[in-house]
Amino acid sequence: MELLISVMVGVMIATGTYLMLARNVLRFIFGLILISNAANLMIFVAGRLTPESPPLIPDGADVPPDIVANALPQALVLTAIVIGFGLFAFALTLVYRGYQSMGTLMSDEMRLAEPEEDRQ
């Protein structure tokens, strides 16, 4: 499973990269979503995959059973998901507002700060 998930993460990164390179900034957002999901998965998988044994301590015990999933990457990924969402929400608002102000979603046409005639 690890190998296949690694390949799947690679596919997500590749498609995310391709989308982020697009002219259309909405596609850029799609790429951002894909890549942040892929990054979260990467951290999670790097902590090793352990099926069906969540990191919980049973009632009455002081420590978890011998084999439980790695809790550390889970905590990291939880934080990352929320921050990734914050980034996404802000980027989406920026795209929306950018379209409102400039009437385009094409990144090379957004030239408010550096108008075309300034460049030789």
Added chain:
Amino acid sequence: MAEAAGEVPRVAGGPAGWISILIPAAIFVWLVQLVPAISLGEVILWAYDWVPSLDIRLSVILDGLSLTFALLISGIGALVTLYSAKYLGNHPEYPRFVLYLMAFMFGMLGLVLADNLIALFVFWEVTTISSYLLIGFNSDEAKSRRSALQALLVTGTGGLALLAGIIMLGNVAGSFELSVILSQGDMIRAHPLYVPIVILFLAGAFTKSAQFPFHFWLPNAMAAPTPVSAYLHSATMVKAGVFLMARMNPAIGGTDLWFWTLTIAGGFTAVFASILAMRQTDIKQVLAYTTLMALGTLTLFIGAGTSDAIKAMMLFLVVHSLYKAALFLMIGIVDHATGTREAEVLRGLGRKMPVTAVAAVVAAVSMAGIPPLVGFIGKEFLYKAGLELDQGMFWVTGAAFAASALMFAVAGIVALRPFFGKLAETPKPAHEGPVMMLTGPLVLAGLSLYFGLFPDTIEAWLVAPGTWAVYGDPTVSVDLYLFREVNAAFILSLVTFATGAVIYAIHRPLRNWLGRIFEANPIKFDPGWDRVLDGLKALAAWQTRHLQSGVLQRYLFTVFATLGVAVGLTIWARDALAFDLDLSSELDGLLFKHWAVLIFVAAGAILTALTSSRMTAIVCLGVVGIGVALIFIMFSAPDVAITQLLVETLVVVLVAVAMLKLPHLDLPGRRDKRPWHGVLSIGVGVVSSAVLIAVMQGDIDRRLTDYFEITSWPEAYGRNIVNVILVDFRALDTFGEIAVVVVAALAAYALLRGTHYKKPVAAKEDEA
């Protein structure tokens, strides 16, 4: 004259004037009382810890060399400030001028007295910056600004090289203290870094002292007011490079590299500059080029390096400072009185300006090297030292001879012609200069005569201790005399007078001829400088145009390409990936649900990338997000899965809402096809997979996890370890995370609020 505009009446320059006269005078007097001790060979050291952690000390070394320089700086400084108080005293910016001049003098004194090389460098840069301000003092003239900037850039670049050399030398010698470094000459000369150290130090010294090919800035620096030229370009700043070479001579001198670099550059500069001096008609420019000649001669004799050569160098240093400062101040008086500095115009001023004429003639006779002035002794000893050299005898003597003969002729041009013959018409009627301005030239000329008649005084006070310091041997005997016997040097002097007289006789046709030669010469340094600057600007524009395209796609392409190549190369170079993958164990135990999730996520991602339908894209993103959540569930991360599901739902909803007001992904009939981006993306994806596989092949360090597992219940009273980590062990991280979300929400709110007030989209269409 520009300085005359907008005058404000002040007596002797007001407070700025007398303060600026008193300070250098006081320093001079204080230094003079140290002369007896130094002339006995004593070296005074004094230190104060400045930046102890970096081994930078504000330490002073007072030996013959630094004392000679300090006396010249403060003594000529006092005469120049006295002169300036009259010359510029009514200038509206006079106090500013005094400030710059004092800053310069402070830097110069620090430079020559510093025992710590870092401190020396700091003072070196103080002189660079203050000379920039002084040369550009008439800042409303484009020529002044250009000259100032040119001097700053040339000497500043050399300063950077010097800094690199200082750091290297400090590491080699294990100290930045000159008193330590100077005693380690043999070790430094044998060190592999010796050659770069010499090159870097000489880059600093040659730019500062305007040695060929960095000579072009000095004549331009004559845009400065005349007292500045007299001070900076005769006695002080341009001699800083000479000082550096003399100071470092015991540590890095005495090798073939040192000998040939200095003698060739110095000799060439001396002769070349003397020829250029013949070309000029503006007397101030003539003097500027003769200063170059003197600097070249000094460099030449430091390079020659024998005890006689160093002796001659120290003597000529003082001789030149005395006569050149006097002549610069003299031409300032003439300029003030007549309104011109043209050699062709000025004739017969002697009757109208007798005192100026006396000072000028005495100084010029010293410059020409005629007895009984000290200039004669200086030239005699240059010849004597040159003739006794083992290697390079013809080159050194020849260069000194050519330069001296030309100096003889130039002395006639600057001091003989303007004051003798029939009085000529000048823009203003000639009149004698004021006392405050005459004091400087008279005192300096008087000293030239006094030292010529009584050479024992200058020998004991300055030349002998200076020679000991530069040669690094306090046992060298120095014996100066005006005339003792008819020897080779004396005969050479007579030949010099004859040659010089011939050159003076034909100097006007010679000037025209030289003018034609230089017109035809394709290599011009000054316009070349402009081309270098233009080239730099063009290079900057070119690289900005290419690196900073302003196109988001290109920036991102660079970022992703760098990521892929850097990480990929690292994996390849480190051989991080083992390819003994066990496919059977990989597939073993794989259930339908696993396959389904893998395929759905991969397919969803690919379809998002390829579709041009917004709806398809959103649905595919949802599929990917939920697939990721399922993976979290399958592999024992229920909390993460819940969060992922929530967030993913919000993402899809938000994108859907936003898209109600956004256009389609592609314009009609235009598909999004980018093969090169596809290649790069696949590369980045492959590298990412490889990194993850490589990580999975290695061992995992579970120490942190173990710690959390053991302490979660006993210490934090939580049974869900992930939650305990988030809200207890790493609570500050979680707090930061909340802050990020809040800031994002506030920023988004601020962005969206603006949209209610105007509709620029419609406005834009109207314009179109």
